[in-house]
Amino acid sequence: MRLPQISIHTTDIQMDWQIHKPIQHIKQPRAEQRISQPAATVEIHTQKGKLSIDSSQARRELGNYPTSEMIMRYAQEGRQEMMKGISRRVREGRQMMLNAGKGQRGAIIQQIAMQNSGPKRPGPYNIKFVPSVGSVKVNYRPATVDVNIQRNEPKIDVKVNKPIHDYTPGKVKGTMIQRPRVDIDVIG
Numbered sequence: 001m002r003l004p005q006i007s008i009h010t011t012d013i014q015m016d017w018q019i020h021k022p023i024q025h026i027k028q029p030r031a032e033q034r035i036s037q038p039a040a041t042v043e044i045h046t047q048k049g050k051l052s053i054d055s056s057q058a059r060r061e062l063g064n065y066p067t068s069e070m071i072m073r074y075a076q077e078g079r080q081e082m083m084k085g086i087s088r089r090v091r092e093g094r095q096m097m098l099n100a101g102k103g104q105r106g107a108i109i110q111q112i113a114m115q116n117s118g119p120k121r122p123g124p125y126n127i128k129f130v131p132s133v134g135s136v137k138v139n140y141r142p143a144t145v146d147v148n149i150q151r152n153e154p155k156i157d158v159k160v161n162k163p164i165h166d167y168t169p170g171k172v173k174g175t176m177i178q179r180p181r182v183d184i185d186v187i188g
Contacts, residue, residue, distance in 0.1 A: 007185040014178035022170035029161040038152035049143035058131035 059065075065073065092112050099108045 005187045007183075007187055009183040009185075011178065011181040011183075013176065013180040016175045016177050018171075018173040018175075020171040020173075023166075023168040025164075025166040027164040029164065031161060032159040034157040035154060037154045040152060041150040043148040043150075045146040045148075047144045050141045052137075052139045054137040054139075055135075057137070058135040061131040061135055 096108055
């Protein structure tokens, strides 16, 4: 027994394509930018330094006094020397009064003359530095500088431009040259 056979033949489709590619242009204009930097504000305040030198004590130690003080000192010293002179004369007069005429024959006057004559040494000598150390007073106040700076922020103005986009879509056109086909035959 013979079985029938099926024969299948296919024919593929054939197309003729006409393709027009799409066209796209993109342009990005540059951003417009303006930048300005305002100058900083600077304020400087200074206070001058001050130097003071007080040499009045050194001048006094050297014997240079103000006129009014010099007059007062000389008047005081004169008064003291006058009082010393008065007390010495009173003492010598009392000495002559008490001791005179007792057989001394003028010896008391000789004694008083001996007391008042001859060199008198003022005392132990030592080196003295005039003016003394530290007699000139120096005071210095340094200068001060105060600086205030106020910075100003930069001013930035930016304008962003949109991109320019030009697009032409593509086209595809097809023409069928051969139609697809399926042939089925039964053999036998």
